[in-house]
Amino acid sequence: MQPRNMSMSGVVDLAAVKAAGEAKAKAEQARVEAARQGGGAAVPPSALVIDVDEAGFERDILQRSAEVPVVIDFWAEWCEPCKQLGPLLERLAAEYNGRFLLAKIDVDANQMLMQQFGIQGIPAVFAVVAGQALPLFQGAAPEAQIRETLDQLIQVAEERFGLTGIAVDADAASSQAPAPVAGPYDALLEAAVTALDSGDLAGAVQAYKNVLADDPGHPEAKLGLAQAELLRRVQEMDPQQVRKDAAEKPADAAAQIAAADLDLVGGHVEDAFGRLVETARVTAGDDRDAARRRLLELFEVVGPEDPRVTKARSALARVLY
Numbered sequence: 613m614q615p616r617n618m619s620m621s622g623v624v625d626l627a628a629v630k631a632a633g634e635a636k637a638k639a640e641q642a643r644v645e646a647a648r649q650g651g652g653a654a655v656p657p658s659a660l661v662i663d664v665d666e667a668g669f670e671r672d673i674l675q676r677s678a679e680v681p682v683v684i685d686f687w688a689e690w691c692e693p694c695k696q697l698g699p700l701l702e703r704l705a706a707e708y709n710g711r712f713l714l715a716k717i718d719v720d721a722n723q724m725l726m727q728q729f730g731i732q733g734i735p736a737v738f739a740v741v742a743g744q745a746l747p748l749f750q751g752a753a754p755e756a757q758i759r760e761t762l763d764q765l766i767q768v769a770e771e772r773f774g775l776t777g778i779a780v781d782a783d784a785a786s787s788q789a790p791a792p793v794a795g796p797y798d799a800l801l802e803a804a805v806t807a808l809d810s811g812d813l814a815g816a817v818q819a820y821k822n823v824l825a826d827d828p829g830h831p832e833a834k835l836g837l838a839q840a841e842l843l844r845r846v847q848e849m850d851p852q853q854v855r856k857d858a859a860e861k862p863a864d865a866a867a868q869i870a871a872a873d874l875d876l877v878g879g880h881v882e883d884a885f886g887r888l889v890e891t892a893r894v895t896a897g898d899d900r901d902a903a904r905r906r907l908l909e910l911f912e913v914v915g916p917e918d919p920r921v922t923k924a925r926s927a928l929a930r931v932l933y
Contacts, residue, residue, distance in 0.1 A: 654779040660705045664715045666722050673715050677740040680778045681712040681769040683748070683762070686729070686736040688720050692835050692915025693752040694735045700755060701737070704762065711766050711777040712739075733879055739765050742773040750879045752839065756809040797823045797830065804836055813844035838912035845870075846877050858887075865891055865899035869906045876910055884910055885924035893931045904928065 664672045664684075673682050685701050687694035698716065705714040719726040719734055729738060729745070737748040746768075748761055769775040800823045807815035820837035823830050851874055857864070858871035868891040875884035888910070891903040907928060911921045 654781040655710070656781050657706055660710065660780070661702050661714045661716065664717050666724050669725060673740050674743055676713055677742055677744075678775075680710065680775060681765055682740045683712050683714050683765070684729075684738045684740065685714060685716045686719050686726065686731050686734050686738070687716060688718060688734055690915065690917035690919075691734050692831075692917070693839075693913070695915075696832070696835060696839075697735045697737075697752045700758065704755075704758065708762065708766075709777075710780040712762065712769075713778070733881055741765070741769045741775065751877075754808045755805065797827065797833070801832060801836070804833075804840070808840060808843075813840055813847060816840040817844060834912060835915070838909055841909070842873060842877065842913055846873050849874065863891075863894050865895050865902050869903060872906065872910065876913060881914055881918075881920050882924075885920060885927075889924060889927045889931055892928060900932075904932065 662672055673684065676682055683701065683705075685694075685698060687698055701714055705712065717725055719731065729736075733750055735752060736750045739746040739748055746765065748765070749758075766777075800819050804816045804819035804823075807813070807819060817837060817840045820833045820840060823833035824837065827833070849870060854867070854870045854874055857867040861867045868887055872884040872887045872891075875881075875887060885907065888903050888907040892900050892907070895903060907924065911924070914921055
């Protein structure tokens with residue numbers, strides 16, 4: 613989905629975790645101590661991505677943020693967009709070679725951290741720099757936009773806090789196992805990602821359709837197609853007009869369907885689902901079927917195992933049957 617809060621402005625403190633002043637002081641103390649000891653040793657590439665829990669938050673994120681920006685990926689096993697975003701962030705962590713550290717937090721196992729950061733939906737991505745948090749974006753996003761955000765983050769970390777990252781052991785990198793052999797659809801899926809990054813949504817849609825023509829159940833292609841089609845629809849909209857039409861025409865299926873697309877792209881998953889369930893309730897015939905079909909398409913974007921999808925499926929069933 614299109615990201616929200618793709619901005620480096622508005623640094624917010626971690627008041628729910630530590631007072632901002634205390635966090636920053638501890639971060640500075642850790643950086644001074646590292647400098648006194650001659651700087652930290654080079655780390656292997658595998659250390660650029662870490663799993664973090666509540667017990668290790670201060671050590672693995674707050675203290676490490678004194679030497680390198682820490683990007684936090686809030687995820688869950690049932691979240692389909694997380695399965696798309698997570699590997700991308702891991703690949704970028706390796707590519708940026710120590711300019712940032714990626715910390716992965718399973719929200720199911722770390723509910724307190726999820727609440728402290730005010731997470732409303734996942735995937736959600738934050739950064740911590742010198743003990744202070746930056747909200748980056750929510751939802752899966754095109755790689756080009758994620759790269760732009762990371763570049764801005766690194767620039768902020770260096771200019772405001774003097775953080776230049778951590779050294780990576782080149783010998784350890786060269787000794788890593790070779791990349792796995794490409795799968796039968798890797799080239800097509802890569803073409804789809806490249807098309808998305810360049811803004812060619814029609815090309816991305818076609819690339820995903822090419823995979824599904826041969827393997828109709830391919831999970832990555834199904835998810836990618838649903839997201840690319842959603843982005844293509846929203847790209848052609850006038851958001852203000854769509855919102856106006858939806859407010860003035862509550863029983864107009866087309867107006868509500870367009871507004872639901874905007875809701876979802878903006879990260880308002882439950883609003884999108886609720887809007888379409890209500891549209892199915894107050895309409896009939898082709899209009900009701902159109903609302904139902906769009907709701908099923910949005911289920912694919914969010915992922916069938918998401919509890920919000922389960923809840924909306926039940927609500928839809930009550931309306932239809």
